[in-house]
Amino acid sequence: MGTGPGTIEEMTQRARKVIESCEVVAGYSLYIDLIRPLLNGKKIISTGMTGEAKRCNAAINEALDGKAVCVISGGDAGVYGMAGLVLELAAQHPGLDVEIVAGVTAACSTAAALGAPLTHDFAAISLSDRLTDWETITKRLVSAAHADFVIALYNPASKARREHLNKACKIILLYRSPQTPCGIARNVGRDGELCKIMNLSELAFFDADMFTTAIVGNSATKVLNGRLVTPRGYVF
Amino acid sequence: MGTGPGTIEEMTQRARKVIESCEVVAGYSLYIDLIRPLLNGKKIISTGMTGEAKRCNAAINEALDGKAVCVISGGDAGVYGMAGLVLELAAQHPGLDVEIVAGVTAACSTAAALGAPLTHDFAAISLSDRLTDWETITKRLVSAAHADFVIALYNPASKARREHLNKACKIILLYRSPQTPCGIARNVGRDGELCKIMNLSELAFFDADMFTTAIVGNSATKVLNGRLVTPRGYVF
Numbered sequence: 030m031g032t033g034p035g036t037i038e039e040m041t042q043r044a045r046k047v048i049e050s051c052e053v054v055a056g057y058s059l060y061i062d063l064i065r066p067l068l069n070g071k072k073i074i075s076t077g078m079t080g081e082a083k084r085c086n087a088a089i090n091e092a093l094d095g096k097a098v099c100v101i102s103g104g105d106a107g108v109y110g111m112a113g114l115v116l117e118l119a120a121q122h123p124g125l126d127v128e129i130v131a132g133v134t135a136a137c138s139t140a141a142a143l144g145a146p147l148t149h150d151f152a153a154i155s156l157s158d159r160l161t162d163w164e165t166i167t168k169r170l171v172s173a174a175h176a177d178f179v180i181a182l183y184n185p186a187s188k189a190r191r192e193h194l195n196k197a198c199k200i201i202l203l204y205r206s207p208q209t210p211c212g213i214a215r216n217v218g219r220d221g222e223l224c225k226i227m228n229l230s231e232l233a234f235f236d237a238d239m240f241t242t243a244i245v246g247n248s249a250t251k252v253l254n255g256r257l258v259t260p261r262g263y264v265f
Numbered sequence: 266m267g268t269g270p271g272t273i274e275e276m277t278q279r280a281r282k283v284i285e286s287c288e289v290v291a292g293y294s295l296y297i298d299l300i301r302p303l304l305n306g307k308k309i310i311s312t313g314m315t316g317e318a319k320r321c322n323a324a325i326n327e328a329l330d331g332k333a334v335c336v337i338s339g340g341d342a343g344v345y346g347m348a349g350l351v352l353e354l355a356a357q358h359p360g361l362d363v364e365i366v367a368g369v370t371a372a373c374s375t376a377a378a379l380g381a382p383l384t385h386d387f388a389a390i391s392l393s394d395r396l397t398d399w400e401t402i403t404k405r406l407v408s409a410a411h412a413d414f415v416i417a418l419y420n421p422a423s424k425a426r427r428e429h430l431n432k433a434c435k436i437i438l439l440y441r442s443p444q445t446p447c448g449i450a451r452n453v454g455r456d457g458e459l460c461k462i463m464n465l466s467e468l469a470f471f472d473a474d475m476f477t478t479a480i481v482g483n484s485a486t487k488v489l490n491g492r493l494v495t496p497r498g499y500v501f
Contacts, residue, residue, distance in 0.1 A: 034367075038279040041269060041369060045278065082501035105369070107376040113384035114499050120489040127492075131270075131377040133277060133341070133367045140343040141367040148349035149397070150405050152388040152414060160498035161385070169386050169412045176408035177401070178388060253356040256363075262396035263350050265318035 031105035031132020035218020037064055039138070044130050048099055055088035056101035063219065064101065072096075085114050092125055105134035109155055109183055135217070136181035139242040142224045143212040144256030146244045150178055156193040157184035170197055174204035179259055180245040185213075185237040194243065198233035201245055205229060210246040212257045213237065226257050267341035267368020271454020273300055275374070280366050284335055291324035292337035292347075299455065300337070308332075321350050328361055341370035345391055345419055371453070372417035375478040378460045379448040380492030382480045386414055392429040393420035406433055410440035415495055416481040421449075421473040430479065434469035437481055441465060446482040448493045449473065462493050 030047055033039035040048075048054060048067050055074035072091070076084040085100055092098045102110030112129045119125045140147040152173035156166060173180050180201065185194040201209075207230035215223040215238065227235065232243060250259040266283055269275035276284075284290060284303050291310035308327070312320040321336055328334045338346030348365045355361045376383040388409035392402060409416050416437065421430040437445075443466035451459040451474065463471065468479060486495040 031373075033277060038282075039277050039367075041275050041277055042281065043274045046274075082499050086501070105373045105377075107373055107381050107383050108387075109384065109497070112377070112381035113494050113497050114501070116381050116489055116492050116494045117496055117499075118501060123490060129377040129381060131275075131369045131373045133369055134373055137267075137341045137343055137367045137370055141341075141348070141365040145343050145348035145352050145365060147343050148345065150388070150390045151344075152386070152409070154386045165413070169414060172408040172412035172414075173388070176405045178405060178408075253352055254359055256352050258349050258352045260353055261345070261349050263318050263353075265322070265350070265354060 030099050030101055030130035031107070031110060031134070032060055032064055032101050032103055033133045033218070034104060034135060034138035035063065037067060039133060039218045041130070041132065044132060047130055048101070051097045051099045053088065053091045053096050053098040054101060055084050055098065060101050060103045081111065081114055082118070085111060085118050088115070089118055089122065089125065093122060104138070105132045107131060108134040108153065135183060135242040136244070138217045139181065139214040139244055142214040142217050143226060143244060144253070144258050146179055146212065146246055146250055146257040146259050147181070148259050148261045149249070151181060152178040153181045153183060155183040156197055157187070158190070158193070167200060170200045174201045177247045179247045179250065182243040182245065184239060185241055185243050187239045194235065194237045195233050198229060202229060202233070205248070210250045210252050210257055211244060213241050213243045215241040226252055226255070266335050266337055266366035267343070267346060267370070268296055268300055268337050268339055269369040269454070270340060270371060270374035271299065273303060275369060275454045277366070277368065280368060283366055284337070287333045287335045289324065289327045289332050289334040290337060291320050291334065296337050296339045317347065317350055318354070321347060321354050324351070325354055325358065325361065329358060340374070341368045343367060344370040344389065371419060371478040372480070374453045375417065375450040375480055378450040378453050379462060379480060380489070380494050382415055382448065382482055382486055382493040382495050383417070384495050384497045385485070387417060388414040389417045389419060391419040392433055393423070394426070394429070403436060406436045410437045413483045415483045415486060418479040418481065420475060421477055421479050423475045430471065430473045431469050434465060438465060438469070446486045446488050446493055447480060449477050449479045451477040462488055462491070
């Protein structure tokens, strides 16, 4: 289940009800902390960033014991979240009933914080090469840039990968002007929220972290009254 | 603001509070009807599908009169929704304060209904050529198919455009196997909900309507226990 970008307010009402109805909640410690007020009296399975399979397996074991369990992801569980892994692991136990509850993914919460840059076709690309080779990431950046998609960049950097956002922007710069309007949002809906509009050449040198999502505009994107907007083409 | 895929339950709590705090609510009549229980005593500005600019202008005029107004979109207001148009129109009135409230977009609600097909990089493409020429749509389909993106197809058909989904699938079939797992969802979270997993050659002949969203898997997408899943690559 996806808990949205930030606090409990950003979660759907359905997601909140599902969490309230569960006896066990599993998730990365940061996302557990963000929904702590809902977790009184529940068993919590919390592991660090790279313990995904262990955490999901522990959750499935609780479910096999007959407990109502939910595995939470920040944003939307289905977009770079835990939904796929849970379904893969649960497939080994055909009787297990798994429901996926959607949330607001970072592309959408970042877009809303910056204005309306995604109003038209867009591509979501993760810059993490932990589970994907950089060659595939490069191919997708090239294709998305070439076809004039607005691009939402997930996981633009981590402590171990400081240079990926710079490398990605250099690839996109082969197809787009350095003046292309872009933006970043960090910690949307949480303490330390930061939103910043900048151009593509500035984005290449922005010091992103793992709580940042970046949006690269396309040929139609512009800055209007301090907001990033990709017009859909309505005549008015 | 985005109201999510279906009923009030699928809206974020923040979106609900914002609607409740507004005196005027503007939106396409279908989406107004879905949130009718929240609208008691409010002024409603409702127009048909093609009255977008008129509806947003009427909403802005109410805001200029000092009213608290919200313009609603189904799904996420920022993805093929009204957020861009509202910001464009509001830019002519620099004093006007506009807040964008995100929702769960159809790619995410459709993915959750089908399983977890979007867990990795994906592209969102609208097949409506009302505001975009078909040449641009084709270019994006080709690029997304070539770079092995999972593809979420918005607006796959309307009464006037019955053949667009077929044309789009034929383009994707140049790059992907006819057996590629795909799925559609119609009226997610609403009366008449339909979810169906099929392969790409079947999707080409599916009779979609404007309430349908289709998802085309990539080379890694598979069907597991009746759910559509794109593994992210976790080892377990």
